[in-house]
Amino acid sequence: MSFEVRQAGIKGFGIFARHRIARGSRILSERPLLLVKHNEINILGAASRLSKAELDTLLALSVNKAKRDSVWNLVDVLFQSAQLPLSKKGRRSIRQKRDILACFYNNNFALSVSLSHRDDGVTTTAAARGVFPTIARLNHSCIPNAQGNFNRNVDEGSFTIHALREIAAGEEITVSYLHDELASHEERQHWLHQVYGFWCQCGICSGGDEAHRSHRRRERLRDELSRAFAPNTPLLSDSLGLSGPSNVAGAGDGAKMDFEKSQRLVNLTIETYEQEGLVGAELASLYGVAASLADSAGDHGEAMRLGARSMELERDATGEDSPLYQMRRRSFENLQFDQAGSSLSRFAAAPPKAQSSEDDNALSYAPWT
Ligand SMILES: [Zn+2]
Structure with missing residues:
Protein backbone atom coordinates (compact mmCIF):
# COMPACT_ATOMS: atom_id res chain seq x y z
CA MET A 1 0.00 0.00 0.00
CA SER A 2 1.19 3.49 -0.79
CA PHE A 3 -0.46 5.05 2.30
CA GLU A 4 -0.93 4.63 6.03
CA VAL A 5 -3.63 5.81 8.45
CA ARG A 6 -2.21 7.48 11.53
CA GLN A 7 -2.68 10.32 14.00
CA ALA A 8 -2.59 13.77 12.40
CA GLY A 9 -2.37 15.96 15.52
CA ILE A 10 -5.34 18.22 16.20
CA LYS A 11 -7.19 16.81 13.17
CA GLY A 12 -7.44 13.30 14.68
CA PHE A 13 -6.62 10.57 12.17
CA GLY A 14 -5.26 11.28 8.71
CA ILE A 15 -3.85 9.40 5.73
CA PHE A 16 -0.18 9.81 4.78
CA ALA A 17 1.94 8.72 1.80
CA ARG A 18 4.38 5.92 2.71
CA HIS A 19 6.49 6.68 -0.35
CA ARG A 20 6.41 9.06 -3.31
CA ILE A 21 3.10 8.83 -5.21
CA ALA A 22 3.04 9.84 -8.88
CA ARG A 23 0.41 12.21 -10.30
CA GLY A 24 -2.64 10.31 -11.57
CA SER A 25 -2.00 7.22 -9.40
CA ARG A 26 -4.97 5.49 -7.82
CA ILE A 27 -4.09 5.64 -4.12
CA LEU A 28 -7.02 3.52 -2.97
CA SER A 29 -10.47 2.31 -3.88
CA GLU A 30 -13.10 1.18 -1.41
CA ARG A 31 -16.57 -0.37 -1.37
CA PRO A 32 -19.20 1.30 0.86
CA LEU A 33 -19.65 0.09 4.44
CA LEU A 34 -23.12 1.61 4.64
CA LEU A 35 -25.19 2.63 1.63
CA VAL A 36 -28.43 4.58 2.04
CA LYS A 37 -30.74 5.31 -0.86
CA HIS A 38 -31.66 8.94 -1.21
CA ASN A 39 -35.38 8.18 -0.99
CA GLU A 40 -34.82 5.95 2.04
CA ILE A 41 -35.06 8.45 4.86
CA ASN A 42 -34.40 5.94 7.58
CA ILE A 43 -30.65 5.72 8.04
CA LEU A 44 -31.15 3.70 11.23
CA GLY A 45 -33.05 1.12 9.19
CA ALA A 46 -30.16 0.81 6.74
CA ALA A 47 -27.67 0.64 9.62
CA SER A 48 -29.64 -2.19 11.25
CA ARG A 49 -28.25 -4.49 8.54
CA LEU A 50 -24.66 -3.92 9.72
CA SER A 51 -22.78 -6.65 11.59
CA LYS A 52 -21.28 -5.88 15.02
CA ALA A 53 -17.81 -5.40 13.49
CA GLU A 54 -19.17 -3.12 10.75
CA LEU A 55 -21.07 -1.05 13.31
CA ASP A 56 -17.89 -0.67 15.40
CA THR A 57 -16.05 0.57 12.28
CA LEU A 58 -18.78 3.13 11.61
CA LEU A 59 -18.88 4.36 15.21
CA ALA A 60 -15.09 4.83 15.29
CA LEU A 61 -15.32 7.62 12.67
CA SER A 62 -15.20 11.28 13.60
CA VAL A 63 -18.32 13.28 14.46
CA ASN A 64 -19.21 16.94 14.73
CA LYS A 65 -20.19 16.95 18.42
CA ALA A 66 -22.13 20.21 18.23
CA LYS A 67 -24.29 18.81 15.46
CA ARG A 68 -24.61 15.43 17.17
CA ASP A 69 -26.05 17.06 20.28
CA SER A 70 -28.21 19.60 18.46
CA VAL A 71 -31.96 19.55 19.04
CA TRP A 72 -32.43 18.89 15.32
CA ASN A 73 -30.34 15.72 15.43
CA LEU A 74 -31.96 14.42 18.62
CA VAL A 75 -35.45 14.93 17.18
CA ASP A 76 -34.26 13.17 14.02
CA VAL A 77 -33.15 10.18 16.14
CA LEU A 78 -36.57 10.02 17.83
CA PHE A 79 -38.37 10.30 14.49
CA GLN A 80 -36.28 7.67 12.71
CA SER A 81 -36.43 5.38 15.72
CA ALA A 82 -40.24 5.55 15.74
CA GLN A 83 -40.30 4.61 12.04
CA LEU A 84 -38.29 1.39 12.55
CA PRO A 85 -40.17 -1.89 12.14
CA LEU A 86 -41.09 -3.52 15.47
CA SER A 87 -38.52 -6.29 15.02
CA LYS A 88 -35.69 -3.72 14.93
CA LYS A 89 -36.96 -1.19 17.45
CA GLY A 90 -35.34 -2.45 20.64
CA ARG A 91 -32.01 -3.60 19.23
CA ARG A 92 -30.00 -0.49 19.95
CA SER A 93 -30.01 2.14 22.67
CA ILE A 94 -31.19 5.65 21.89
CA ARG A 95 -27.65 6.89 22.55
CA GLN A 96 -26.16 4.46 20.04
CA LYS A 97 -28.76 5.51 17.47
CA ARG A 98 -27.74 9.13 18.02
CA ASP A 99 -24.11 8.20 17.38
CA ILE A 100 -24.97 6.22 14.23
CA LEU A 101 -26.73 9.24 12.73
CA ALA A 102 -23.91 11.60 13.72
CA CYS A 103 -21.26 9.31 12.16
CA PHE A 104 -23.28 8.92 8.99
CA TYR A 105 -23.91 12.64 8.56
CA ASN A 106 -20.28 13.56 9.14
CA ASN A 107 -18.72 10.94 6.88
CA ASN A 108 -21.01 10.14 3.95
CA PHE A 109 -20.34 10.80 0.28
CA ALA A 110 -23.10 11.44 -2.24
CA LEU A 111 -23.19 9.16 -5.24
CA SER A 112 -25.87 7.67 -7.35
CA VAL A 113 -26.01 4.04 -8.24
CA SER A 114 -28.67 1.74 -9.59
CA LEU A 115 -30.32 -0.08 -6.73
CA SER A 116 -33.22 -2.49 -7.00
CA HIS A 117 -36.09 -1.73 -4.67
CA ARG A 118 -36.76 -5.16 -3.21
CA ASP A 119 -39.64 -4.39 -0.83
CA ASP A 120 -42.35 -4.35 -3.48
CA GLY A 121 -40.48 -6.08 -6.26
CA VAL A 122 -40.19 -2.92 -8.34
CA THR A 123 -36.77 -2.07 -9.71
CA THR A 124 -35.96 1.60 -9.40
CA THR A 125 -32.85 3.68 -9.81
CA ALA A 126 -32.18 5.86 -6.82
CA ALA A 127 -29.47 8.26 -5.79
CA ALA A 128 -27.58 7.06 -2.74
CA ARG A 129 -25.11 8.11 -0.09
CA GLY A 130 -22.39 5.92 1.27
CA VAL A 131 -19.85 5.74 4.08
CA PHE A 132 -16.37 4.53 3.08
CA PRO A 133 -14.49 3.97 6.35
CA THR A 134 -10.88 4.33 5.15
CA ILE A 135 -11.61 7.19 2.76
CA ALA A 136 -13.50 8.93 5.59
CA ARG A 137 -10.09 9.33 7.31
CA LEU A 138 -8.87 11.70 4.59
CA ASN A 139 -8.63 15.22 5.94
CA HIS A 140 -9.63 18.36 4.10
CA SER A 141 -7.48 20.95 2.34
CA CYS A 142 -8.77 23.91 0.30
CA ILE A 143 -5.92 23.06 -2.15
CA PRO A 144 -6.02 19.25 -1.99
CA ASN A 145 -3.43 16.91 -3.49
CA ALA A 146 -5.98 14.15 -4.17
CA GLN A 147 -9.58 13.73 -5.29
CA GLY A 148 -12.34 11.17 -4.73
CA ASN A 149 -14.81 10.00 -7.38
CA PHE A 150 -17.29 7.16 -7.54
CA ASN A 151 -16.43 4.61 -10.25
CA ARG A 152 -19.00 1.93 -11.01
CA ASN A 153 -16.45 -0.06 -13.02
CA VAL A 154 -14.22 -0.78 -10.01
CA ASP A 155 -15.23 -3.83 -7.96
CA GLU A 156 -18.96 -3.37 -8.80
CA GLY A 157 -18.92 0.24 -7.64
CA SER A 158 -16.24 1.83 -5.47
CA PHE A 159 -15.03 5.21 -4.39
CA THR A 160 -11.54 5.90 -5.73
CA ILE A 161 -8.89 8.35 -4.56
CA HIS A 162 -6.39 9.65 -7.13
CA ALA A 163 -3.26 11.77 -6.70
CA LEU A 164 -3.80 15.12 -8.46
CA ARG A 165 -0.09 15.92 -8.33
CA GLU A 166 3.06 14.19 -7.14
CA ILE A 167 2.82 13.51 -3.40
CA ALA A 168 6.05 13.24 -1.40
CA ALA A 169 6.82 10.43 1.05
CA GLY A 170 5.39 11.32 4.46
CA GLU A 171 3.08 14.04 3.07
CA GLU A 172 -0.54 14.01 4.21
CA ILE A 173 -3.03 13.03 1.49
CA THR A 174 -5.96 15.47 1.40
CA VAL A 175 -9.21 16.01 -0.48
CA SER A 176 -11.58 18.99 -0.56
CA TYR A 177 -14.87 18.85 1.37
CA LEU A 178 -16.09 22.04 -0.31
CA HIS A 179 -18.95 22.41 -2.78
CA ASP A 180 -17.42 25.52 -4.32
CA GLU A 181 -13.67 25.16 -4.71
CA LEU A 182 -13.27 28.89 -5.36
CA ALA A 183 -15.30 30.03 -2.34
CA SER A 184 -13.89 32.93 -0.32
CA HIS A 185 -11.98 32.42 2.92
CA GLU A 186 -15.01 33.46 5.00
CA GLU A 187 -17.39 31.17 3.13
CA ARG A 188 -15.02 28.22 3.42
CA GLN A 189 -14.46 28.65 7.15
CA HIS A 190 -18.17 29.14 7.83
CA TRP A 191 -19.16 26.04 5.84
CA LEU A 192 -16.45 23.76 7.24
CA HIS A 193 -17.10 24.80 10.82
CA GLN A 194 -20.86 24.59 10.58
CA VAL A 195 -20.95 21.23 8.80
CA TYR A 196 -17.82 19.43 10.03
CA GLY A 197 -16.95 21.34 13.18
CA PHE A 198 -13.38 22.47 12.38
CA TRP A 199 -11.53 25.59 11.25
CA CYS A 200 -9.33 24.96 8.20
CA GLN A 201 -5.64 25.74 8.65
CA CYS A 202 -4.39 24.85 5.17
CA GLY A 203 -1.89 27.01 3.27
CA ILE A 204 -4.47 29.53 2.03
CA CYS A 205 -6.41 29.63 5.32
CA SER A 206 -3.51 30.38 7.67
CA GLY A 207 -2.83 34.01 6.78
ZN1 LIG B 1 -8.29 25.86 3.91
Whole structure:
Protein backbone atom coordinates (compact mmCIF):
# COMPACT_ATOMS: atom_id res chain seq x y z
CA MET A 1 0.00 0.00 0.00
CA SER A 2 1.19 3.49 -0.79
CA PHE A 3 -0.46 5.05 2.30
CA GLU A 4 -0.93 4.63 6.03
CA VAL A 5 -3.63 5.81 8.45
CA ARG A 6 -2.21 7.48 11.53
CA GLN A 7 -2.68 10.32 14.00
CA ALA A 8 -2.59 13.77 12.40
CA GLY A 9 -2.37 15.96 15.52
CA ILE A 10 -5.34 18.22 16.20
CA LYS A 11 -7.19 16.81 13.17
CA GLY A 12 -7.44 13.30 14.68
CA PHE A 13 -6.62 10.57 12.17
CA GLY A 14 -5.26 11.28 8.71
CA ILE A 15 -3.85 9.40 5.73
CA PHE A 16 -0.18 9.81 4.78
CA ALA A 17 1.94 8.72 1.80
CA ARG A 18 4.38 5.92 2.71
CA HIS A 19 6.49 6.68 -0.35
CA ARG A 20 6.41 9.06 -3.31
CA ILE A 21 3.10 8.83 -5.21
CA ALA A 22 3.04 9.84 -8.88
CA ARG A 23 0.41 12.21 -10.30
CA GLY A 24 -2.64 10.31 -11.57
CA SER A 25 -2.00 7.22 -9.40
CA ARG A 26 -4.97 5.49 -7.82
CA ILE A 27 -4.09 5.64 -4.12
CA LEU A 28 -7.02 3.52 -2.97
CA SER A 29 -10.47 2.31 -3.88
CA GLU A 30 -13.10 1.18 -1.41
CA ARG A 31 -16.57 -0.37 -1.37
CA PRO A 32 -19.20 1.30 0.86
CA LEU A 33 -19.65 0.09 4.44
CA LEU A 34 -23.12 1.61 4.64
CA LEU A 35 -25.19 2.63 1.63
CA VAL A 36 -28.43 4.58 2.04
CA LYS A 37 -30.74 5.31 -0.86
CA HIS A 38 -31.66 8.94 -1.21
CA ASN A 39 -35.38 8.18 -0.99
CA GLU A 40 -34.82 5.95 2.04
CA ILE A 41 -35.06 8.45 4.86
CA ASN A 42 -34.40 5.94 7.58
CA ILE A 43 -30.65 5.72 8.04
CA LEU A 44 -31.15 3.70 11.23
CA GLY A 45 -33.05 1.12 9.19
CA ALA A 46 -30.16 0.81 6.74
CA ALA A 47 -27.67 0.64 9.62
CA SER A 48 -29.64 -2.19 11.25
CA ARG A 49 -28.25 -4.49 8.54
CA LEU A 50 -24.66 -3.92 9.72
CA SER A 51 -22.78 -6.65 11.59
CA LYS A 52 -21.28 -5.88 15.02
CA ALA A 53 -17.81 -5.40 13.49
CA GLU A 54 -19.17 -3.12 10.75
CA LEU A 55 -21.07 -1.05 13.31
CA ASP A 56 -17.89 -0.67 15.40
CA THR A 57 -16.05 0.57 12.28
CA LEU A 58 -18.78 3.13 11.61
CA LEU A 59 -18.88 4.36 15.21
CA ALA A 60 -15.09 4.83 15.29
CA LEU A 61 -15.32 7.62 12.67
CA SER A 62 -15.20 11.28 13.60
CA VAL A 63 -18.32 13.28 14.46
CA ASN A 64 -19.21 16.94 14.73
CA LYS A 65 -20.19 16.95 18.42
CA ALA A 66 -22.13 20.21 18.23
CA LYS A 67 -24.29 18.81 15.46
CA ARG A 68 -24.61 15.43 17.17
CA ASP A 69 -26.05 17.06 20.28
CA SER A 70 -28.21 19.60 18.46
CA VAL A 71 -31.96 19.55 19.04
CA TRP A 72 -32.43 18.89 15.32
CA ASN A 73 -30.34 15.72 15.43
CA LEU A 74 -31.96 14.42 18.62
CA VAL A 75 -35.45 14.93 17.18
CA ASP A 76 -34.26 13.17 14.02
CA VAL A 77 -33.15 10.18 16.14
CA LEU A 78 -36.57 10.02 17.83
CA PHE A 79 -38.37 10.30 14.49
CA GLN A 80 -36.28 7.67 12.71
CA SER A 81 -36.43 5.38 15.72
CA ALA A 82 -40.24 5.55 15.74
CA GLN A 83 -40.30 4.61 12.04
CA LEU A 84 -38.29 1.39 12.55
CA PRO A 85 -40.17 -1.89 12.14
CA LEU A 86 -41.09 -3.52 15.47
CA SER A 87 -38.52 -6.29 15.02
CA LYS A 88 -35.69 -3.72 14.93
CA LYS A 89 -36.96 -1.19 17.45
CA GLY A 90 -35.34 -2.45 20.64
CA ARG A 91 -32.01 -3.60 19.23
CA ARG A 92 -30.00 -0.49 19.95
CA SER A 93 -30.01 2.14 22.67
CA ILE A 94 -31.19 5.65 21.89
CA ARG A 95 -27.65 6.89 22.55
CA GLN A 96 -26.16 4.46 20.04
CA LYS A 97 -28.76 5.51 17.47
CA ARG A 98 -27.74 9.13 18.02
CA ASP A 99 -24.11 8.20 17.38
CA ILE A 100 -24.97 6.22 14.23
CA LEU A 101 -26.73 9.24 12.73
CA ALA A 102 -23.91 11.60 13.72
CA CYS A 103 -21.26 9.31 12.16
CA PHE A 104 -23.28 8.92 8.99
CA TYR A 105 -23.91 12.64 8.56
CA ASN A 106 -20.28 13.56 9.14
CA ASN A 107 -18.72 10.94 6.88
CA ASN A 108 -21.01 10.14 3.95
CA PHE A 109 -20.34 10.80 0.28
CA ALA A 110 -23.10 11.44 -2.24
CA LEU A 111 -23.19 9.16 -5.24
CA SER A 112 -25.87 7.67 -7.35
CA VAL A 113 -26.01 4.04 -8.24
CA SER A 114 -28.67 1.74 -9.59
CA LEU A 115 -30.32 -0.08 -6.73
CA SER A 116 -33.22 -2.49 -7.00
CA HIS A 117 -36.09 -1.73 -4.67
CA ARG A 118 -36.76 -5.16 -3.21
CA ASP A 119 -39.64 -4.39 -0.83
CA ASP A 120 -42.35 -4.35 -3.48
CA GLY A 121 -40.48 -6.08 -6.26
CA VAL A 122 -40.19 -2.92 -8.34
CA THR A 123 -36.77 -2.07 -9.71
CA THR A 124 -35.96 1.60 -9.40
CA THR A 125 -32.85 3.68 -9.81
CA ALA A 126 -32.18 5.86 -6.82
CA ALA A 127 -29.47 8.26 -5.79
CA ALA A 128 -27.58 7.06 -2.74
CA ARG A 129 -25.11 8.11 -0.09
CA GLY A 130 -22.39 5.92 1.27
CA VAL A 131 -19.85 5.74 4.08
CA PHE A 132 -16.37 4.53 3.08
CA PRO A 133 -14.49 3.97 6.35
CA THR A 134 -10.88 4.33 5.15
CA ILE A 135 -11.61 7.19 2.76
CA ALA A 136 -13.50 8.93 5.59
CA ARG A 137 -10.09 9.33 7.31
CA LEU A 138 -8.87 11.70 4.59
CA ASN A 139 -8.63 15.22 5.94
CA HIS A 140 -9.63 18.36 4.10
CA SER A 141 -7.48 20.95 2.34
CA CYS A 142 -8.77 23.91 0.30
CA ILE A 143 -5.92 23.06 -2.15
CA PRO A 144 -6.02 19.25 -1.99
CA ASN A 145 -3.43 16.91 -3.49
CA ALA A 146 -5.98 14.15 -4.17
CA GLN A 147 -9.58 13.73 -5.29
CA GLY A 148 -12.34 11.17 -4.73
CA ASN A 149 -14.81 10.00 -7.38
CA PHE A 150 -17.29 7.16 -7.54
CA ASN A 151 -16.43 4.61 -10.25
CA ARG A 152 -19.00 1.93 -11.01
CA ASN A 153 -16.45 -0.06 -13.02
CA VAL A 154 -14.22 -0.78 -10.01
CA ASP A 155 -15.23 -3.83 -7.96
CA GLU A 156 -18.96 -3.37 -8.80
CA GLY A 157 -18.92 0.24 -7.64
CA SER A 158 -16.24 1.83 -5.47
CA PHE A 159 -15.03 5.21 -4.39
CA THR A 160 -11.54 5.90 -5.73
CA ILE A 161 -8.89 8.35 -4.56
CA HIS A 162 -6.39 9.65 -7.13
CA ALA A 163 -3.26 11.77 -6.70
CA LEU A 164 -3.80 15.12 -8.46
CA ARG A 165 -0.09 15.92 -8.33
CA GLU A 166 3.06 14.19 -7.14
CA ILE A 167 2.82 13.51 -3.40
CA ALA A 168 6.05 13.24 -1.40
CA ALA A 169 6.82 10.43 1.05
CA GLY A 170 5.39 11.32 4.46
CA GLU A 171 3.08 14.04 3.07
CA GLU A 172 -0.54 14.01 4.21
CA ILE A 173 -3.03 13.03 1.49
CA THR A 174 -5.96 15.47 1.40
CA VAL A 175 -9.21 16.01 -0.48
CA SER A 176 -11.58 18.99 -0.56
CA TYR A 177 -14.87 18.85 1.37
CA LEU A 178 -16.09 22.04 -0.31
CA HIS A 179 -18.95 22.41 -2.78
CA ASP A 180 -17.42 25.52 -4.32
CA GLU A 181 -13.67 25.16 -4.71
CA LEU A 182 -13.27 28.89 -5.36
CA ALA A 183 -15.30 30.03 -2.34
CA SER A 184 -13.89 32.93 -0.32
CA HIS A 185 -11.98 32.42 2.92
CA GLU A 186 -15.01 33.46 5.00
CA GLU A 187 -17.39 31.17 3.13
CA ARG A 188 -15.02 28.22 3.42
CA GLN A 189 -14.46 28.65 7.15
CA HIS A 190 -18.17 29.14 7.83
CA TRP A 191 -19.16 26.04 5.84
CA LEU A 192 -16.45 23.76 7.24
CA HIS A 193 -17.10 24.80 10.82
CA GLN A 194 -20.86 24.59 10.58
CA VAL A 195 -20.95 21.23 8.80
CA TYR A 196 -17.82 19.43 10.03
CA GLY A 197 -16.95 21.34 13.18
CA PHE A 198 -13.38 22.47 12.38
CA TRP A 199 -11.53 25.59 11.25
CA CYS A 200 -9.33 24.96 8.20
CA GLN A 201 -5.64 25.74 8.65
CA CYS A 202 -4.39 24.85 5.17
CA GLY A 203 -1.89 27.01 3.27
CA ILE A 204 -4.47 29.53 2.03
CA CYS A 205 -6.41 29.63 5.32
CA SER A 206 -3.51 30.38 7.67
CA GLY A 207 -2.83 34.01 6.78
CA GLY A 208 0.45 35.18 5.24
CA ASP A 209 1.38 35.97 1.62
CA GLU A 210 -0.08 32.81 0.10
CA ALA A 211 -3.47 33.41 1.72
CA HIS A 212 -3.42 37.06 0.66
CA ARG A 213 -2.64 36.24 -2.99
CA SER A 214 -5.36 33.59 -3.02
CA HIS A 215 -7.89 36.06 -1.61
CA ARG A 216 -7.04 38.65 -4.30
CA ARG A 217 -7.35 36.14 -7.17
CA ARG A 218 -10.69 34.81 -5.99
CA GLU A 219 -12.04 38.29 -5.41
CA ARG A 220 -11.03 39.37 -8.92
CA LEU A 221 -12.81 36.43 -10.53
CA ARG A 222 -15.87 36.99 -8.38
CA ASP A 223 -16.01 40.68 -9.36
CA GLU A 224 -15.78 39.86 -13.06
CA LEU A 225 -18.49 37.22 -12.82
CA SER A 226 -20.87 39.31 -10.75
CA ARG A 227 -20.49 42.20 -13.22
CA ALA A 228 -21.28 39.86 -16.12
CA PHE A 229 -24.33 38.47 -14.34
CA ALA A 230 -25.58 41.75 -12.91
CA PRO A 231 -29.34 42.35 -13.19
CA ASN A 232 -30.58 44.31 -16.22
CA THR A 233 -27.63 43.19 -18.33
CA PRO A 234 -29.31 42.45 -21.68
CA LEU A 235 -26.19 40.84 -23.11
CA LEU A 236 -23.19 39.49 -21.29
CA SER A 237 -21.08 41.65 -23.61
CA ASP A 238 -22.54 44.95 -22.35
CA SER A 239 -21.04 44.48 -18.93
CA LEU A 240 -17.44 44.05 -20.03
CA GLY A 241 -16.97 46.43 -22.95
CA LEU A 242 -15.07 43.99 -25.13
CA SER A 243 -15.37 43.91 -28.91
CA GLY A 244 -13.56 42.58 -31.93
CA PRO A 245 -13.84 40.18 -34.85
CA SER A 246 -15.38 36.78 -34.34
CA ASN A 247 -15.67 33.63 -36.38
CA VAL A 248 -19.06 32.74 -34.99
CA ALA A 249 -20.79 32.22 -38.30
CA GLY A 250 -24.09 33.99 -38.84
CA ALA A 251 -24.23 35.61 -35.43
CA GLY A 252 -25.12 39.26 -34.91
CA ASP A 253 -22.62 41.70 -33.38
CA GLY A 254 -24.16 41.44 -29.91
CA ALA A 255 -24.12 37.65 -29.98
CA LYS A 256 -20.50 37.65 -31.19
CA MET A 257 -19.43 39.91 -28.37
CA ASP A 258 -21.41 37.79 -25.94
CA PHE A 259 -19.60 34.73 -27.18
CA GLU A 260 -16.17 36.30 -26.80
CA LYS A 261 -16.94 37.38 -23.28
CA SER A 262 -18.09 33.89 -22.41
CA GLN A 263 -14.72 32.66 -23.62
CA ARG A 264 -12.90 35.32 -21.66
CA LEU A 265 -14.74 34.49 -18.42
CA VAL A 266 -14.18 30.75 -18.84
CA ASN A 267 -10.48 31.40 -19.50
CA LEU A 268 -10.24 33.61 -16.43
CA THR A 269 -11.85 30.88 -14.32
CA ILE A 270 -9.33 28.32 -15.65
CA GLU A 271 -6.48 30.74 -14.98
CA THR A 272 -7.68 31.25 -11.40
CA TYR A 273 -7.94 27.49 -10.80
CA GLU A 274 -4.41 27.00 -12.10
CA GLN A 275 -2.89 29.89 -10.16
CA GLU A 276 -4.51 28.48 -7.05
CA GLY A 277 -3.06 25.03 -7.75
CA LEU A 278 -6.54 23.50 -8.05
CA VAL A 279 -6.62 20.57 -10.47
CA GLY A 280 -9.01 17.65 -10.87
CA ALA A 281 -12.29 16.77 -12.53
CA GLU A 282 -13.76 20.29 -12.13
CA LEU A 283 -10.84 21.82 -14.04
CA ALA A 284 -11.25 19.05 -16.64
CA SER A 285 -14.88 20.18 -17.08
CA LEU A 286 -13.78 23.80 -17.48
CA TYR A 287 -11.28 22.80 -20.18
CA GLY A 288 -14.09 20.86 -21.87
CA VAL A 289 -16.22 24.02 -21.94
CA ALA A 290 -13.28 26.06 -23.29
CA ALA A 291 -12.63 23.46 -26.02
CA SER A 292 -16.27 23.58 -27.05
CA LEU A 293 -16.22 27.39 -27.24
CA ALA A 294 -12.96 27.42 -29.25
CA ASP A 295 -14.43 24.86 -31.63
CA SER A 296 -17.59 26.95 -32.10
CA ALA A 297 -15.39 29.94 -32.90
CA GLY A 298 -13.69 27.92 -35.65
CA ASP A 299 -10.33 27.68 -33.85
CA HIS A 300 -9.85 23.94 -34.26
CA GLY A 301 -6.20 23.84 -33.24
CA GLU A 302 -7.01 25.51 -29.94
CA ALA A 303 -10.05 23.27 -29.46
CA MET A 304 -7.84 20.18 -29.85
CA ARG A 305 -5.26 21.51 -27.39
CA LEU A 306 -7.92 22.34 -24.78
CA GLY A 307 -9.73 19.04 -25.35
CA ALA A 308 -6.52 17.04 -24.86
CA ARG A 309 -5.82 18.89 -21.61
CA SER A 310 -9.36 18.20 -20.43
CA MET A 311 -8.92 14.49 -21.11
CA GLU A 312 -5.56 14.37 -19.32
CA LEU A 313 -6.98 16.07 -16.20
CA GLU A 314 -9.96 13.73 -16.12
CA ARG A 315 -7.71 10.67 -16.45
CA ASP A 316 -5.50 11.82 -13.57
CA ALA A 317 -8.51 12.42 -11.31
CA THR A 318 -10.60 9.36 -12.15
CA GLY A 319 -8.53 6.73 -14.05
CA GLU A 320 -8.84 5.16 -17.49
CA ASP A 321 -11.50 2.69 -16.30
CA SER A 322 -13.78 5.50 -15.14
CA PRO A 323 -17.00 6.18 -17.11
CA LEU A 324 -16.29 9.91 -16.66
CA TYR A 325 -12.91 9.60 -18.39
CA GLN A 326 -14.31 7.32 -21.09
CA MET A 327 -17.09 9.83 -21.84
CA ARG A 328 -14.54 12.62 -22.14
CA ARG A 329 -12.29 10.55 -24.40
CA ARG A 330 -15.23 9.79 -26.71
CA SER A 331 -15.99 13.51 -26.92
CA PHE A 332 -12.38 14.19 -27.85
CA GLU A 333 -12.38 11.46 -30.49
CA ASN A 334 -15.58 12.91 -31.97
CA LEU A 335 -13.88 16.27 -32.16
CA GLN A 336 -10.90 14.77 -34.01
CA PHE A 337 -13.20 12.84 -36.34
CA ASP A 338 -15.37 15.86 -37.07
CA GLN A 339 -12.38 17.99 -37.88
CA ALA A 340 -11.13 15.41 -40.34
CA GLY A 341 -14.55 15.31 -42.03
CA SER A 342 -16.19 18.69 -41.69
CA SER A 343 -15.95 22.01 -39.95
CA LEU A 344 -18.88 21.19 -37.68
CA SER A 345 -17.78 19.70 -34.41
CA ARG A 346 -18.48 19.99 -30.76
CA PHE A 347 -16.50 18.98 -27.74
CA ALA A 348 -19.22 18.01 -25.30
CA ALA A 349 -18.52 19.41 -21.88
CA ALA A 350 -19.39 17.26 -18.90
CA PRO A 351 -21.81 18.97 -16.51
CA PRO A 352 -20.26 20.32 -13.31
CA LYS A 353 -20.05 17.59 -10.67
CA ALA A 354 -22.15 19.28 -8.05
CA GLN A 355 -25.18 19.46 -10.33
CA SER A 356 -24.99 16.01 -11.89
CA SER A 357 -27.05 14.24 -9.26
CA GLU A 358 -28.44 11.82 -11.81
CA ASP A 359 -25.02 10.93 -13.11
CA ASP A 360 -23.73 7.51 -12.13
CA ASN A 361 -20.55 9.07 -10.87
CA ALA A 362 -21.85 12.13 -9.08
CA LEU A 363 -19.81 13.12 -6.07
CA SER A 364 -20.34 15.53 -3.29
CA TYR A 365 -18.74 15.82 0.10
CA ALA A 366 -21.82 17.45 1.56
CA PRO A 367 -23.41 15.56 4.39
CA TRP A 368 -27.03 14.68 4.00
CA THR A 369 -28.83 17.13 6.20
ZN1 LIG B 1 -8.29 25.86 3.91
